[in-house]
Amino acid sequence: MITRDPRAFLDFARGLAPDFGPACARAAFLVAPDGFALAEQSASDNAYMDLSVAVDPARASAQHRALQAALARDLPVLCFPGDPAAPDGLFPNNAFATAPGRLLVGRMRHPVRQREAERPDIRGFFTDLLGYEQADLRQQPGVCELTGSVVIDRARGLAYAGLGERCDEAGARALHAALGLRGTLLFDLAAGEYHANVVMSVLAGRALVIAPSGFAEPAVVQVLAALYAPHVLLLSPDQKAAFAGNCIALRDDRVRMSLAGAAALTADQKAVLAAAGFELAPVPLDEIEKAGGSLRCCVAEIY
Numbered sequence: 279m280i281t282r283d284p285r286a287f288l289d290f291a292r293g294l295a296p297d298f299g300p301a302c303a304r305a306a307f308l309v310a311p312d313g314f315a316l317a318e319q320s321a322s323d324n325a326y327m328d329l330s331v332a333v334d335p336a337r338a339s340a341q342h343r344a345l346q347a348a349l350a351r352d353l354p355v356l357c358f359p360g361d362p363a364a365p366d367g368l369f370p371n372n373a374f375a376t377a378p379g380r381l382l383v384g385r386m387r388h389p390v391r392q393r394e395a396e397r398p399d400i401r402g403f404f405t406d407l408l409g410y411e412q413a414d415l416r417q418q419p420g421v422c423e424l425t426g427s428v429v430i431d432r433a434r435g436l437a438y439a440g441l442g443e444r445c446d447e448a449g450a451r452a453l454h455a456a457l458g459l460r461g462t463l464l465f466d467l468a469a470g471e472y473h474a475n476v477v478m479s480v481l482a483g484r485a486l487v488i489a490p491s492g493f494a495e496p497a498v499v500q501v502l503a504a505l506y507a508p509h510v511l512l513l514s515p516d517q518k519a520a521f522a523g524n525c526i527a528l529r530d531d532r533v534r535m536s537l538a539g540a541a542a543l544t545a546d547q548k549a550v551l552a553a554a555g556f557e558l559a560p561v562p563l564d565e566i567e568k569a570g571g572s573l574r575c576c577v578a579e580i581y
């Protein structure tokens with residue numbers, strides 16, 4: 279099923295067992311913020327970026343190394359070198375995604391990001407070393423920045439595609455087919471939002487973090503909350519701006535979020551995560567967040 283009808287999607291999704299595949303990745307990779315800078319093209323449709331802010335490349339690199347060390351306590355993590363000519367490359371989950379035995383290469387909107395998908399080292403790691411099949415969505419119609427634009431519930435085989443400048447319906451359909459998903463819900467992001475993974479996250483297939491202000495239609499939020507109830511954490515606009523929605527569960531009992539995002543949560547919201555069986559494990563990323571993304575954006579999952 280691929281639909282824009284939230285209620286029809288809910289009826290379909292409620293009948294699915296969480297047996298599509300592992301809820302969490304078996305490994306992950308990062309790309310170092312070498313030559314860390316703010317990309318002007320990306321700032322044109324990323325309201326979380328401010329080009330007037332000074333950045334500290336050394337501090338960004340130190341925070342990124344600390345992030346890798348923290349994530350390595352959850353699962354195996356490797357890090358590819360960065361490319362100063364591709365300053366947004368430290369957010370590899372937009373250009374690359376995986377399913378068991380398959381590497382997806384995304385079709386990026388901005389030329390400054392399109393060069394990331396050309397990297398022979400990342401593609402060769404999967405195709406030549408791991409023997410993964412490659413699904414190059416750049417050969418398909420539409421734009422889709424993979425798990426930036428589309429949030430995936432791996433346990434149920436469901437996807438939530440936030441349509442906007444960086445993902446259109448054709449691109450979402452191409453991702454749905456490449457991953458062999460059971461269902462995809464198409465919805466419009468609110469004006470000014472660039473990626474679905476900033477306004478929501480599905481944690482290990484059993485909990486939902488969601489910012490209603492990031493959606494054009496309240497009915498979509500209501501349906502998603504109903505599907506994952508009672509483990510639903512509703513974010514305020516300020517909490518969304520602190521990147522609390524840009525979180526990830528790389529194991530079934532721990533949520534990774536930036537320190538700013540975690541600090542923005544209330545005690546009641548933290549209790550929702552605890553009731554769902556998650557420990558909240560924040561990592562300082564304020565320097566990296568100046569580039570308009572946060573912890574989840576830095577992590578490309580390996581299934």
